[in-house]
Amino acid sequence: MKGSEIRSKFLRFFEGKGHTVVDSSPLVPKDDPTLLFTNAGMVQFKMVFMGEDKRPYSKAVTSQRCVRAGGKHNDLENVGYTARHHTFFEMLGNFSFGDYFKEDAIRYAWQFLTRELGLPPEKLWVSVFEDDDEAFDLWEKVEGLPKGRIVRMGEKDNFWAMGDTGPCGPCSEIHIDQGVEAGCGRSDCALGCDCDRFLELWNLVFMQFNRAEDGSMTPLPKPSIDTGMGLERVAAVLQGKLTNYDSDLFAPIIAKLEQLSGKRYKEHNGDDTAMRVIADHARATAFLVADGVLPSNEGRGYVLRRIMRRAVRYGRNLGLTTNFLEQVVETVVVSMGAAYPVLEGATSLLAKVVRNEEERFRETLEHGLQLLEEEIAKLESASARILPGAFVFKLYDTYGFPYDIVRDIANERRLVIDEAGYQAAMTGQRRQSRSSRKDEGLRLREDGIKSLIEAGVATTFVGYDCLEIESEIK
Numbered sequence: 001m002k003g004s005e006i007r008s009k010f011l012r013f014f015e016g017k018g019h020t021v022v023d024s025s026p027l028v029p030k031d032d033p034t035l036l037f038t039n040a041g042m043v044q045f046k047m048v049f050m051g052e053d054k055r056p057y058s059k060a061v062t063s064q065r066c067v068r069a070g071g072k073h074n075d076l077e078n079v080g081y082t083a084r085h086h087t088f089f090e091m092l093g094n095f096s097f098g099d100y101f102k103e104d105a106i107r108y109a110w111q112f113l114t115r116e117l118g119l120p121p122e123k124l125w126v127s128v129f130e131d132d133d134e135a136f137d138l139w140e141k142v143e144g145l146p147k148g149r150i151v152r153m154g155e156k157d158n159f160w161a162m163g164d165t166g167p168c169g170p171c172s173e174i175h176i177d178q179g180v181e182a183g184c185g186r187s188d189c190a191l192g193c194d195c196d197r198f199l200e201l202w203n204l205v206f207m208q209f210n211r212a213e214d215g216s217m218t219p220l221p222k223p224s225i226d227t228g229m230g231l232e233r234v235a236a237v238l239q240g241k242l243t244n245y246d247s248d249l250f251a252p253i254i255a256k257l258e259q260l261s262g263k264r265y266k267e268h269n270g271d272d273t274a275m276r277v278i279a280d281h282a283r284a285t286a287f288l289v290a291d292g293v294l295p296s297n298e299g300r301g302y303v304l305r306r307i308m309r310r311a312v313r314y315g316r317n318l319g320l321t322t323n324f325l326e327q328v329v330e331t332v333v334v335s336m337g338a339a340y341p342v343l344e345g346a347t348s349l350l351a352k353v354v355r356n357e358e359e360r361f362r363e364t365l366e367h368g369l370q371l372l373e374e375e376i377a378k379l380e381s382a383s384a385r386i387l388p389g390a391f392v393f394k395l396y397d398t399y400g401f402p403y404d405i406v407r408d409i410a411n412e413r414r415l416v417i418d419e420a421g422y423q424a425a426m427t428g429q430r431r432q433s434r435s436s437r438k439d440e441g442l443r444l445r446e447d448g449i450k451s452l453i454e455a456g457v458a459t460t461f462v463g464y465d466c467l468e469i470e471s472e473i474k
């Protein structure tokens with residue numbers, strides 16, 4: 001079953017159960033400066049769950065575009081290293097706003113996975129929160145789930161909270177056992193292991209309590225449901241693949257990379273990693289730019305810059321030493337534009353932004369890499385393994401190398417970065433630039449005021465009518 005079929009099957013299934021199909025919201029959350037990017041389906045419904053916004057429906061279903069890079073949920077570092085994580089992915093979710101609760105949520109999920117998608121029940125495992133007897137009992141009653149497949153887990157994995165206070169509750173996750181060959185091979189590998197064997201497919205969150213400042217929890221008057229399932233993971237499983245990157249959702253992008261580099265996927269491990277990272281980052285780039293994020297040195301823009309530059313550096317591992325990212329991003333638009341028309345509207349902007357950023361980075365990339373090679377040679381001749389933090393900072397500050405890139409290279413060469421030294425260099429530079437900015441600011445302000453007075457300008461207080469708008473997230 002193709003990814004696009006799974007997506008529409010999911011939407012139709014829940015529509016058939018009375019859910020309203022709601023469009024994906026943009027990656028930049030509206031009116032929510034606390035969040036870098038939309039990282040789950042529930043983000044656009046946050047206020048509805050809190051009871052502060054009303055919708056004409058009490059049940060919804062979405063296929064939500066998500067980014068987990070930078071910020072609280074950060075999977076940027078996992079990309080290239082696990083088979084299941086992306087920076088950009090699609091989350092399929094069904095939601096109940098005070099309508100149905102645990103029983104239906106569990107029943108629907110089981111029905112969808114085993115009947116609609118035909119996943120084999122004997123491979124499925126379920127986790128519930130350790131104190132959630134209600135969910136445990138409901139799963140026990142589910143026909144077809146083999147005995148001994150319900151595992152109680154702790155707060156870290158199976159309790160969800162919107163923040164320190166507010167709506168929260170236990171969750172229940174459905175996993176599929178992909179067999180020993182997909183895992184870490186340790187004898188104690190079991191559900192909850194961080195490897196890819198027991199692949200987490202679907203998280204069902206039971207929003208049940210309201211947590212107060214003092215930590216006490218009171219039952220919500222209208223418990224709600226929020227679920228999320230990664231489309232790429234389900235697609236890979238249904239297509240008999242052990243990594244998301246081998247699903248049809250990535251095929252056109254990987255094919256483009258094969259064509260551009262003249263290398264074949266699945267022939268050499270290092271090339272595969274590079275192709276996967278670039279494929280993932282090209283998708284994130286396309287969607288972030290289409291949703292209005294531009295590469296910059298701060299906030300959201302800097303996360304995008306890190307993603308793009310990391311892709312360019314991995315391109316070099318494939319032998320791509322001239323601009324290529326624009327063409328990969330174009331393939332993303334072609335393969336995903338039908339499901340996400342926002343991409344098609346951004347084609348020319350995307351081309352320009354990607355070309356500029358790649359060109360700009362290429363001005364310093366080679367020289368920076370050469371310095372890095374010299375530094376590594378020095379370390380190797382001294383049998384040392386630690387890249388000095390001040391040097392890594394210089395690569396960032398002078399050559400525009402985001403930390404992630406140096407970390408990737410350090411991993412490739414079995415070196416470690418002196419992270420504390422890097423942080424110290426960064427803090428030192430910030431302090432210095434802050435104080436010089438202050439001096440410069442004062443001088444400019446004094447000059448400005450003097451020239452205004454000389455010009456006979458008077459000031460008017462406008463603070464009652466307008467506020468200064470914060471444009472960047474720090």
Ligand code: ATP
Nearest residue numbers: 068075084085086089200201202203228229230233
């Ligand atoms: P994992 O433990 O594998 O990191 P998670 O517990 O962080 O996943 P949730 O926050 O529960 O994930 O999100 C709901 C679902 O979204 C997951 O069950 C998974 O199918 C999917 N998902 C989460 N993170 C990613 C990601 N980085 N890339 C692709 N799919 C993801």
Ligand code: MG
Nearest residue numbers: 073074075085
């Ligand atoms: Mg995670």
Ligand code: MG
Nearest residue numbers: 157173200203
């Ligand atoms: Mg998890």
Ligand code: MG
Nearest residue numbers: 157173200203
């Ligand atoms: Mg989870």
